[in-house]
Amino acid sequence: MAVHLSSVFFSKPSISSPVFQHQRRPPLTVSAAASALPPPSSPPTIQIVGGKTASWYGNGDMNSSNSMVSFEDEYDWADLETDLYHWTKTLRPVQWYPGHIAKTERELKEQLKLMDVVIEVRDGRIPMSTSHPQMDSWLGNRKRILVLNREDMISAADRNAWADYYGRQGIKVVFSNGQLGMGTMKLGRLAKSVAAGVNMKRRARGLLPRAVRAGIIGYPNVGKSSLINRLLKRRMCPAAPRPGVTRSLKWVRFGSDLELLDSPGIIPMRMSDQTAAIKLAICDDIGEKSYNFTDVAAILVQMLSKLPEANNNVLWERYKIDTDGRCGKTFVHKLAIELFNGDEHQAAFRILSDFRKGRLGKIALERPPVQSRVM
Secondary structure: OOOOOOOOOEOOOOOOOOOOOOOOOOOOOEEEOOOOOOOOOOOOOEEEOOOOOOOOOOOHHHHOHHHHOOHHHHOOHHHHHHHHHHHHHOOOOOOOOOHHHHHHHHHHHHHHHHOOEEEEEEEOOOOOOOOOOOHHHHHOOOEEEEEEEOHHHOOHHHHHHHHHHHHOOOOOOEEOEOOOOEOHHHHHHHHHHHOHHHHHHHHHOOOOOOOEEEEEEEOOOOOHHHHHHHHHOOOOOOOOOOOOOOOOOEEEEEOOOEEEEEOOOOOOOOOOOHHHHHHHHHOOOOOHHHOOHHHHHHHHHHHHHHOOOOOOHHHHHHHOOOOOOOOHHHHHHHHHHHHOOOOHHHHHHHHHHHHHOOOOOOOOOOOOOHHHHOO
């Protein structure tokens, strides 16, 4: 049964990202070579291939259907994390930390003193990767509401898995769709109810009640401003489908009893987890100047060819091009020849854009750790 909307606040419990257990199959091999027709400023690209023999465009073994026999049965999400770690190991590190984020962090820490409740927004496709490692230390015991946005881009099975994962920790997650406004009104009511004790204490001290102050924080481009605009039913905060649009903190009032703080996306100064960084790039939650489109699209193709929910079918149905087993670079090259006169950058952009807009289906790139889903 699909989980739609539920609500809760956080006090003491920590919502830190657990460690995946990497084991089972050996990783696919990774070899480096120069990309065809890269953008002028692009660094050398990395060819990622699978199969018995590593090569730039694959080989006969990778075309064999035997490579996918019983694949769905033998594969799990921990294997994906293991492979993704090795795929990203030789890539140029993805790092993105524009100057306004450092300023935002300083100001946000000051504004936290004024907040009654914090609404942390994450990308529902990658909840772990959009969890800031310092969030718990910043917020301390302050009450929190966790929102997984873009619920329309993940399946009911994904929602249930995350609801179960947080439920085992005594946490219920709120799923929302900031673009269409699903869940926003309930989110507003929840923020008021969670912080109801604030005005009770004020009355006990003989003070007049005031509006509840809720800060909305999270990674870039996870939908913070869109949630506020939908909640207010008017465009009060700048919003666009790319990271870095909001560049300053802004308080906006919702009725007479709720104030919301819109904040720019915050991200670690240094991305030590490059598997998370690649997923941020795939989902457009990090600046595009920090990564090479062809590399990231090739990794996405290989992820889609391995995920049981996607497999090779979504790519074939969309582009009518064989994936040659699990060779991401080969697929990008074929699409470039077919549609873009050999321009691999444009082909890579098309693949990433189609995924980001949901044209490849409802596909999450993360699931809760295996040990948390098996009792």
